[in-house]
Amino acid sequence: MAAVNILINNKTYLAAGRSVAKPAIVDFSLTLNPGEFVCLVGPSGCGKTTLLNIIAGLDQDYDGEILTAKANTSPKIGYVFQNPRLLPWRTVRENIELVLDSQIPASMVDELLEMMQLTSVQHVYPERLSLGMSRRVAIIRAFAVNPDVLLMDEPFVSLDAPTARQVRELLMQLWQRRPHRVLFVTHDLREAIALADKLVFLSASPMTVVREMAVPIARDGRTDEAAIEAFRQQLKSGYPDISGLL
Amino acid sequence: MIGFQKLLPTLSLLALTAIWQGVAVFVNSHTLPTPYAVAWVLWQAIASGQLPYHLGVTLLRLVTSFTIAMLMGSAIGILLGRSRKLDAFFDNWLVIFLNVPALVTIILCYVWLGLVESAAILAVVINKLPNVIVTVREGTRALDQDLLDMARCYGFGKRKTLLHVIWPQLHPFIMAATRSGLALIWKIILVVELLGRSNGMGYQLHLFFQLFDVASILAYTIAFVVVMQLIELLVLKPLDKTAQRWRR
Numbered sequence: 001m002a003a004v005n006i007l008i009n010n011k012t013y014l015a016a017g018r019s020v021a022k023p024a025i026v027d028f029s030l031t032l033n034p035g036e037f038v039c040l041v042g043p044s045g046c047g048k049t050t051l052l053n054i055i056a057g058l059d060q061d062y063d064g065e066i067l068t069a070k071a072n073t074s075p076k077i078g079y080v081f082q083n084p085r086l087l088p089w090r091t092v093r094e095n096i097e098l099v100l101d102s103q104i105p106a107s108m109v110d111e112l113l114e115m116m117q118l119t120s121v122q123h124v125y126p127e128r129l130s131l132g133m134s135r136r137v138a139i140i141r142a143f144a145v146n147p148d149v150l151l152m153d154e155p156f157v158s159l160d161a162p163t164a165r166q167v168r169e170l171l172m173q174l175w176q177r178r179p180h181r182v183l184f185v186t187h188d189l190r191e192a193i194a195l196a197d198k199l200v201f202l203s204a205s206p207m208t209v210v211r212e213m214a215v216p217i218a219r220d221g222r223t224d225e226a227a228i229e230a231f232r233q234q235l236k237s238g239y240p241d242i243s244g245l246l
Numbered sequence: 247m248i249g250f251q252k253l254l255p256t257l258s259l260l261a262l263t264a265i266w267q268g269v270a271v272f273v274n275s276h277t278l279p280t281p282y283a284v285a286w287v288l289w290q291a292i293a294s295g296q297l298p299y300h301l302g303v304t305l306l307r308l309v310t311s312f313t314i315a316m317l318m319g320s321a322i323g324i325l326l327g328r329s330r331k332l333d334a335f336f337d338n339w340l341v342i343f344l345n346v347p348a349l350v351t352i353i354l355c356y357v358w359l360g361l362v363e364s365a366a367i368l369a370v371v372i373n374k375l376p377n378v379i380v381t382v383r384e385g386t387r388a389l390d391q392d393l394l395d396m397a398r399c400y401g402f403g404k405r406k407t408l409l410h411v412i413w414p415q416l417h418p419f420i421m422a423a424t425r426s427g428l429a430l431i432w433k434i435i436l437v438v439e440l441l442g443r444s445n446g447m448g449y450q451l452h453l454f455f456q457l458f459d460v461a462s463i464l465a466y467t468i469a470f471v472v473v474m475q476l477i478e479l480l481v482l483k484p485l486d487k488t489a490q491r492w493r494r
Contacts (some may be wrong), residue, residue: 077400085393085412098402099401125492127493227255
C-alpha cells in the first residue's frame with residue numbers, strides 16, 4: 001500500500017451563458033498516505049465538490065492525473081455524497097449489496113450494519129429512514145467496497161448537532177477498524193479538527209492549497225471540546241493566511 | 247356508511263342498466279334493444295363459439311402489435327432521451343408520425359403490402375410507436391443524474407445500471423405508455439380489421455352494421471369492455487403494486 005497522489009494542474013469551467021472558461025482549480029497537489037484521514041477545509045463554492053468528482057472519475061475534463069501505486073489504474077473509490085443518493089426502490093441492505101462483488105460474504109454486510117447500528121432497519125426502504133440513518137447507510141456503502149480512497153462530501157451537513165455528533169462517532173469507530181484513506185470535505189473547522197490527521201486549507205475560487213497542517217491532538221483526546229477549541233483559536237490567530245478563509 | 251360506499255360502483259352500474267331499459271322500452275325500436283335482449287344475444291354468441299373466436303383473433307393481434315410497439319418504442323425512446331444529437335435529428339420524424347391519421351397509415355400499409363396479416367400488424371405498430379417513444383423519451387430525460395453518477399462511481403456497469411437505476415425510474419412512464427397504448431390499439435385494431443381482414447371484432451362489427459344488428463353490436467361491445475377491465479385488474483394493477491411497494 002503506497003500513497004495516492006492527486007495532481008490537478010488546471011481545471012476550468014464554462015459558466016452558463018459565457019463563452020470564456022474560468023479557472024476553477026489551479027496547481028492543486030495532494031498526497032494521501034495509507035490510513036490517513038485528510039480534511040479539506042475551505043469556503044463554500046470554492047470547488048471542493050468539483051475536486052471530489054474529478055477524483056471519483058465522474059469529471060474527466062481536466063488537466064492533471066490521479067496516481068496510484070499500480071501504474072495506469074485509477075483508485076477504487078467509495079463516495080459519500082452530500083445527499084445520501086440511495087436507490088429508493090431498494091432496501092437498505094440491497095443498496096449496500098448492489099455495490100459489492102458477488103463473492104463478498106453476507107457476514108461482512110451484517111458486521112457493517114451492526115457497527116453503524118442499522119441492523120434493525122436493513123430491510124426497510126430508504127424513504128422511511130431519517131436523514132441521519134440514510135447518511136449512515138451511505139457511509140456503510142462507501143466502506144463496503146474497500147476503497148483506495150474514500151471521499152466524503154460534507155456528509156453531516158443539515159443534521160442537528162446531537163445527530164451529527166452521533167454519526168461522527170460511529171464513523172470514527174468504523175474508520176479505526178477499517179482505516180482507508182479518507183478525503184473529507186467540510187467548511188466546519190471544529191468538525192475537521194475532531195476528525196482529521198491532516199488539515200488541508202483551500203483558497204476561494206480558483207481553488208488551490210493554501211496550507212497543510214497535521215492535527216497535534218491524540219486520537220483519544222478528540223472528544224475533548226476544549227482541546228479542539230484551543231487548537232481552533234490557535235489556528236485563527238497564528239495563521240493570517242488561513243483565518244480569512246474560515 | 248363504509249358498506250354503502252363499497253356498493254356504490256355496483257349501484258351505478260344497475261342505475262345505468264335501468265336507464266337503458268327505460269329508454270329502450272320507451273322508444274320501442276329494434277335499433278335500441280333492451281338489456282335483456284342484448285344479454286341473450288351475448289350468451290348465444292358465446293355459446294356458438296363465434297364471439298370467443300373473433301375476440302381471440304383480435305386479442306392475438308393486440309398482443310403482437312402491442313409487444314412490438316412497446317419493445318421498439320422503449321428502446322428508441324431511451325436512445326433519444328440519452329442522446330441530444332439523435333433527438334435533434336429524429337424529432338421531426340416523430341412529430342410527422344404522431345400526426346399522420348391512423349386511417350392513412352392503415353390504408354397505405356394495405357396498399358403497399360396487400361391485404362395480409364403483417365400489413366395489419368405493421369399498421370397498428372406504426373400508429374402506436376411514436377406514442378411510446380415520446381413517453382419513454384420524457385422519462386429518460388427526467389432520469390436522476392445524481393443516481394447515475396453514483397452508479398458510475400461505484401462501477402455498476404451497463405446491466406446493473408439499467409436494471410437497478412434506470413428501469414425503476416422509467417417504470418411509471420412505461421406503465422403510462424402501456425395504459426394509453428392498450429386503449430389506443432384497441433380502437434385502431436378494429437378499423438384495421440374492418441378495412442382489410444376477414445376475421446376479428448372489427449370484421450364482425452362491420453357485418454352487423456350492414457345487417458343493422460344493433461343487439462349484436464352491443465353484445466360484442468360489452469364483451470370487449472369486460473376483457474379490457476380484466477386486463478387492467480389482473481395484469482396492470484398487480485404490476486403497479488409490486489413496482490411501487492417502496493413508496494411511502
